[in-house]
Amino acid sequence: MLATLAQAVINGLLIGGIYALVSIGVTLIFGVVKIVNFAQGEFVMIGMYISFFLASSFGVDPLLSLLISMPTLFAIGVLVQHFLIRRVLGLGDMPQIFLTFALSLLLMNVALLLFTANYRTVQTAYSESSFHIGPLYFAVAKLIAFVIAMLLSAVLYLFLHGTDLGKAMRAAAQNREVAMLMGINPDRVFCVAVGVALALAGAAGSLLMPFYPAYPLVGQVFVLMAFVAVVLGTLGNITGALIASLMMGVAESLGVQFVGADSGLIVVFVLLLLTLALRPNGLFGGWAR
């Protein structure tokens, strides 16, 4: 019994790492640009398809394809910020919500048209392998994904706290007007923020490929997890998003293990509604308002 519990927790943590990459992206964009990116899941999907096609056409291992998917999505992020998001900043809730929402719809349906709804998978040498520590079993692909996800999160943390650009981003997140007065160019900072967030989403996609299928609507599941984690972890708080994502992964896993196979989604929704009801400001009253 304890072993089952521990296993569920481990499985939850491992997938939680992926959720973390997606939710950190959402919370980063929200903190800096003050906009909720409804399309974040679709960028995960794009990352997955990039890795899929690199693997199936050129035999590139998905983990290696990180080197392609991340920069590509960074570039896409810069374009999205510069040509789309920038045009709706300051216009109020409706344009901001529905722009990224429309983008999400667009990407999903274009993917449907281009790739059909078929599941695409990639088999790697380690897709099926696992190892045991006592009664606990670790899927290699998931473990690697988790480790890389944590590494990327650490790199992001260093970037935000150690580099000038990162500090500029945090400054712009805390107080845009003052940051501008200090000479920080908001558009540049926003482009980087969105670029980084999408790069993380792309990374999530590539990391998922060894053990998860790609299909046009795949992003929806992950973005839902991400939103709950972002709210739970307090809007704009990156560490909060990370911790909350891991918690979400565990909660979902426990739900699947002990309640029922299809209860994962209900657990998530219930968690979201509970959070909204009891602690709408999230678990960590971060610096975002």
Next chain:
Amino acid sequence: MAEALVIRNLSKRFGGLRAVQDLSFSVRDGETVALIGPNGAGKTTSFNLVTGYYRPDTGSVSAFGRELVGLRPHDICGHGLARTFQVARPFGKMTVLANVMTGAFLRNRNMDIARSRARAAIDFVGLSAKEHTAARELTTIDQRRLEMARALATEPRLLLLDEVMAGLNHAEIDQAVALIGNLSKRGLTIVIVEHVMRAIMAVARHIVVLDHGQKIAEGSPREVVANAEVIRAYLGTGYRHEVPPAGTVGGVAC
């Protein structure tokens, strides 16, 4: 004389910041009181506490005999307190007339009555010519006028004005002072937060001075201007105060 507003031991902190500490003062019915202090002293926070946007940690606020703490802003408005915001917040999509009518509906939901009351308020602040202009197209100063008209349309007994004079030129300040004087003559109790000394001297009978969330002085304009604590708060400790000639306040003839 009855007290229009009584504030007792009001305190509010935000995390580590004590925005307002143990603030107490009263405003007599029909009086015009100025609330002054350096930036960050807690003036707007006090307004927000009085009008129900923040809940105080301790203390009480009562207006016309009614306890206000715990009430939502719209209830407080219903009890006769109206306020303007430091940065004007008009309903941009609506015209001037529609904005003010929204305020008028508080007292009477009939369209025609609300419209005529709104027009009276608009006329009072001098915006009649722009009645059908969309609020978002007004100049900042007109938006402030609009905000005042909208507040007046709710038929308040106590009006809280937050820095209405900021950025006005001399003539405009005189106009605003005249407006406030008119309101006072109508019996309105007024509390203004201001930095423009000329205006304060002209309208306020009584001044309350805040610094770092605490009341550091209170009294008539002449008393307050001569107060050492007040001078220190605004100018720092390096200033040596000289007694101004009799018949003036701070060098200004009064």
Next chain:
Amino acid sequence: MGAVKSARFTRSWSWVAALAAAGLVLPVVVADPFALDIFIRVLLFAFIGVAWNLMGGYAKQLSLGHAAFFGLGAYTSTILLIRFGISPWIGILAGGLVAMAASLPIGALCFRLRGPYFAIATIATAQVLMLLFLKFRDFAWGAEGTTLPNLGDAPLMMQFESRAAYYYIALALLTLGLAITYCIERSWIGFYLVAVGEDEDAAEAVGVDTTKIKRHIYLISAFLTALAGTFYVEYIYFIDPNTAFSFNISVEAALVSIVGGIGTLWGPVVGTVLLEATSALLQSWLGSGHGGVQLTVYSLILIAVILWRPNGLIGLFTDLYQRFTHAGAARARKVPFDG
């Protein structure tokens, strides 16, 4: 004079009368059942859009979960019909009441949030309802849903041989929605709604009980949306959780208003006509079976509207009309909300 002073063409009663006349006569002229079906869908989705617009357009409470009320309406009337033999004419009202009741706790929860997080919360509530109904085998048929009993021509049970009857019901629903919107617009409620939509804090400062207003408009919006749900189920003789609580319904409810003219009387109608016309054109060019084309086009239209005409396309039409008829363009310059 009313609260909304839009361009004179939309306020002119002669245009409305012409439209109404055309609307009433249409089924007589158009006999083809497929064409009539399109019109019925246009009327229905315009109605759903109008119901959404009251909340999302005027009060700017941008819900993406209105399918919750659509589904509750649909299921209430169907359960009453199949389990208790109660006529859908009563069921439709019961569905509306159930939706209203549901809007209270949903609102209590969701209104704590502003902006995008309100939207996300509404999505979540609609999804939770869908998941619940997927599980309720016992009295709500679970995931397979159920077909409605075909009673032939049974007007008292809201079933008709002729498609025209459904058309008139849909027309009546749309008229109801427009009438309610029109009355609200010209009353203090309309002003308060727009005030809440523009700036809740400022609205509170002038005595608007924003919580109550939001709650009340949610009640109305939920009620109307539920009516649409019952009608739809009666029209297609089928119900299941994926159809009744479909996210697409929530999306379309918002979409037609945004594209047509958010916060305006005719906006949702304009938006529905445009989007359904586009959809019909696409179908005739490409045939069906290209899953994703319709939504791709819809999302492109939405992006275009947001970037270039965030107030919706109705403004474009009224501008064109003024230019075309030289109808005192300078004076009738559209001011969104006037006294």
